[in-house]
Amino acid sequence: MENFTSSPQRNHSAGVWTDYSLQYKVTSSLLLLLICALGIVGNVMVILVVLTTKHMRTPTNCYLVSLAVADLMVLTAAGLPTITDSLFGSWVFGHYGCLCITYFQYLGINASSCSITAFTIERYIAICHPIKAQFLCTLSRAKKIIVFVWAFTCLYCVMWFYLSDIQELVYDNVTIITCGYRVPRKFYLPIYFFDFGAFFVLPLLLSAVLYGLIARILFLNPLPSDPKDKKKNGHGNHALSNSTSCKNSRHSSSTATSRRQVTKMLAVVVILFAALWMPYRTLVVVNSCLDRAYLDTWFLLFCRICIYLNSAINPVIYNAMSQKFRAAFRKICRCRAKGSDKPATYSVALTYSAVKDTSMVESTDHFTTELEELTVTDELLSNQKMIYRERSDSAVTFSSF
Numbered sequence: 001m002e003n004f005t006s007s008p009q010r011n012h013s014a015g016v017w018t019d020y021s022l023q024y025k026v027t028s029s030l031l032l033l034l035i036c037a038l039g040i041v042g043n044v045m046v047i048l049v050v051l052t053t054k055h056m057r058t059p060t061n062c063y064l065v066s067l068a069v070a071d072l073m074v075l076t077a078a079g080l081p082t083i084t085d086s087l088f089g090s091w092v093f094g095h096y097g098c099l100c101i102t103y104f105q106y107l108g109i110n111a112s113s114c115s116i117t118a119f120t121i122e123r124y125i126a127i128c129h130p131i132k133a134q135f136l137c138t139l140s141r142a143k144k145i146i147v148f149v150w151a152f153t154c155l156y157c158v159m160w161f162y163l164s165d166i167q168e169l170v171y172d173n174v175t176i177i178t179c180g181y182r183v184p185r186k187f188y189l190p191i192y193f194f195d196f197g198a199f200f201v202l203p204l205l206l207s208a209v210l211y212g213l214i215a216r217i218l219f220l221n222p223l224p225s226d227p228k229d230k231k232k233n234g235h236g237n238h239a240l241s242n243s244t245s246c247k248n249s250r251h252s253s254s255t256a257t258s259r260r261q262v263t264k265m266l267a268v269v270v271i272l273f274a275a276l277w278m279p280y281r282t283l284v285v286v287n288s289c290l291d292r293a294y295l296d297t298w299f300l301l302f303c304r305i306c307i308y309l310n311s312a313i314n315p316v317i318y319n320a321m322s323q324k325f326r327a328a329f330r331k332i333c334r335c336r337a338k339g340s341d342k343p344a345t346y347s348v349a350l351t352y353s354a355v356k357d358t359s360m361v362e363s364t365d366h367f368t369t370e371l372e373e374l375t376v377t378d379e380l381l382s383n384q385k386m387i388y389r390e391r392s393d394s395a396v397t398f399s400s401f
Contacts, residue, residue, distance in 0.1 A: 016173055017169075017174050027301075028301050029083050029087060032082055032086065035308045036079040036080055039079070039311050040076070042315030043314070044072070045332060046068040047065050047068050049332055052332070053331075057139065059122055059141070060119055060122060060123070062139065064115075066146045067115040067116065067269075067314065070108045071108070071311035073107060077101050078108070078308070079308045079311075090177050091166060098164055098166045102160050103157055103160045103161055106160050106195070108311075111153045112311070113200065113203050116269065116270055116273060117207070118142075118145055120206065120207045120266070123211075124210040124214055127218060127263070128214060162182075164179065164180070165179075165180070165181070166178065167179075189288055192288075193288075200277065200281060214263055218259055218260050261321065264321065265318065265321040268321065272310060272314075276306040277306070277310060278306075280306065283300075
């Protein structure tokens with residue numbers, strides 16, 4: 001990644017190398033260090049939250065963990081070396097450092113793109129095809145997809161071991177070592193453009209189409225009702241039927257609201273991915289068509305900051321738009337007061353058909369596909385248990401005759 005934006009102040013025509021200004025060194029180092037530090041802490045917290053909190057281990061969260069790992073890779077393999085480049089103006093990690101760092105840069109970038117594509121497809125199936133989602137959007141399947149994504153990107157990025165190498169640029173006043181390409185420009189440009197299309201353009205086009213279909217379901221179509229409810233409600237006590245119907249209505253409304261919130265959060269992640277990567281991607285495409293590349297120092301810094309900000313901002317989005325992540329972050333940071341814990345709540349996994357009684361709760365747990373669980377209070381759950389006991393008592397009385 002850095003190969004396209006390195007050596008911005010090397011004056012080949014005059015044969016003189018000019019170092020970065022003190023203002024640039026201070027500004028770039030502080031900004032990059034701050035973004036990388038916050039991003040590393042935030043993404044580590046996302047991973048810890050999902051791995052240590054049982055109810056957070058859902059398919060969607062698994063994809064978010066994969067995205068967090070990829071973002072950590074970008075921040076450590078691209079962000080931190082950029083700080084040393086800003087300070088010293090030369091590559092300081094040697095030959096093997098050039099190979100490994102370049103490999104992990106592209107691995108993190110491509111894995112993050114694949115992870116975003118994976119949770120977009122998962123959201124589309126879960127919302128637009130809820131029946132199929134019960135069998136396709138499972139935790140075990142999500143883990144297998146993530147393993148495939150990382151295995152594929154690891155193998156794909158092996159080529160960067162053969163394409164990258166350190167170079168010595170000899171100037172009149174100094175010799176500078178850079179990490180660049182070992183092959184001529186005509187060979188690496190087709191590879192870059194294939195990478196650009198496969199891991200940036202196509203995922204964004206697919207996301208735009210799928211989120212359009214999701215929006216049509218969530219925001220234009222009403223939540224479908226379960227025809228079984230009408231049969232069951234027609235054979236019982238009218239008061240009991242009205243109570244159950246009211247609760248199911250609340251369940252449906254909460255489910256729709258929760259689905260919208262989760263979809264908005266993931267859509268924001270995709271939009272920011274597109275917007276923050278656009279300056280760098282556009283710069284590389286433009287420079288590929290120019291005889292003399294545009295390498296303004298401050299604009300390159302802006303492009304780099306956008307890239308690393310994209311990898312650092314996702315935990316902030318989760319905290320701002322997801323109540324479950326916000327509560328989990330507070331818990332893991334031990335910011336919650338000991339005496340302020342709320343009464344225990346129960347998370348009931350929902351599909352488009354709301355759970356009617358506690359006998360169905362266990363059977364639907366492994367169909368959970370999301371962050372979008374409805375938190376039911378003790379009062380509501382106790383009412384459901386009472387309804388279930390009343391039905392059980394009536395069944396026993398009938399069998400005794």
